[in-house]
Amino acid sequence: MITKKPLSHMGESNIGWIKSTHHYSYDKYENPKYNSFGVIKVLNDDVILPRSGFHNHPHYDMEILSYVIDGELTHGDSLGNNKILKKDEIQYMSAGSGITCEEHNFGVNPLRFLQLWILPNKKLSNPNYMNYNFSLNRKNNQWIYMVSNKNGLAPVKVNQDVNIYSALVEKDKDIDFNIRENRQGYLVQIFGKSFVTSTYDKNHTVLLEERDALEIYEDNVKIQPIENSHFLLIEMNSIPIKIYQ
Template identity: 40%
Template sequence: MLKKIDKEKMFLSDQGWLQSRFHFSFAEYRDYDNMNFGVLRVLNDDIVHPQSGFGMHPHRDMEIISYVVDGEITHKDSMGNERTLKRGEVQYMSAGEGVYHSEYNNHKTDDLRLLQIWIMPPRKGLPTIYGDVSYKEEERKNRLLHIVSDEEGDAKVKLHQDANIYVSELDAGKEIRFAIGNGRQIYFVQIEGESEVNGLHVKRSDAVKITDEKSLHVKAVNDSHFLFIEMKAV
């Protein structure tokens, strides 16, 4: 079963320095019927304007992944990590025992666009971990790139939770297929361009909830950039 979520129906937040499209209930958007999709608790599509960002703030008992779409993000945290990431690069933080961090767009003229993804951990009090990976464009060009897995998976970024994240950039007309295991589900996000997802037309910033399907078939209508989270169905 496929359920499309049009971007026009998502909640838009405008803080001046930050514009966000919330896929799930978050911050000033309260919707108890839209709290999560399986272990996926938050997915925010953020635009951070130049020389602004999120000041130092705490997190606890959450696994947080940032995927940079455009621009650059500079991370600092209470563990002493400091790193600037650009398009296609991935940042991961397991805030199990508690951590403070900040995320800034220090560029003078260019906006930062990133997907902020929060995955609920399998239990509380897990070790606090930070990591980042600089993927090359050719690793996701016309192929699936496995950017996040569980601890037993083969991705460079590993979660405590049983969840996987894949990204791809397909040229127009190219397609990929992905087998969906029994008892698994997918949350699909069209980052840029347009695709046909199991025959369903999706545009930039749309999403699709995919349940009770045996496979995922994505065909690029035009140059297409997308991400999906695969997880246990609940």
């Protein structure tokens, strides 16, 4: 089963230096229908103007991922990490028992990145940080495995049963993804435009445009871009679980 979530059903905020699309309730945007999806607590599509950013602030008990789409993200934290991330790089912070951080755009162009908060499977773990550049092994028209659980095979490993993939797919090329039994997925059309068809209900096809999303439940979907497209797909357990162990 697939359910489209168009951009018009998401929250929008613009306070000058940052413009955001909120897939789920966040800060002043509250939508009881979209408080979360599985273990996804926050998914923001942020655009930050040059010489702006988030000053030092704390986080606790959250797995936080930032995926750079365009521009440069400058990161600093209380663990002593100081990094500059560029297009197609991802950073991971396991906030655990507590971490403070700051994120800025010190570049000359707007910074666009996806900020993803995932509920962890254990509480008060040791804070951790890592970053990874996926442009080094990026190939068009296929899924790139970015994030897995601690026992998984992705370069970035988090404290939760979740798998995250991205793909750059050319116009008129097809790509598919199978969401197995008792699993669910969330597909984000970062840019471009595509048709997505349910394999289990071949009469059900939806059109995704830039910043639209799609909820997928136990289905094998076929994605057919009609423009060059960039996707993010988050796959997880669909059975209610105890978040903290």
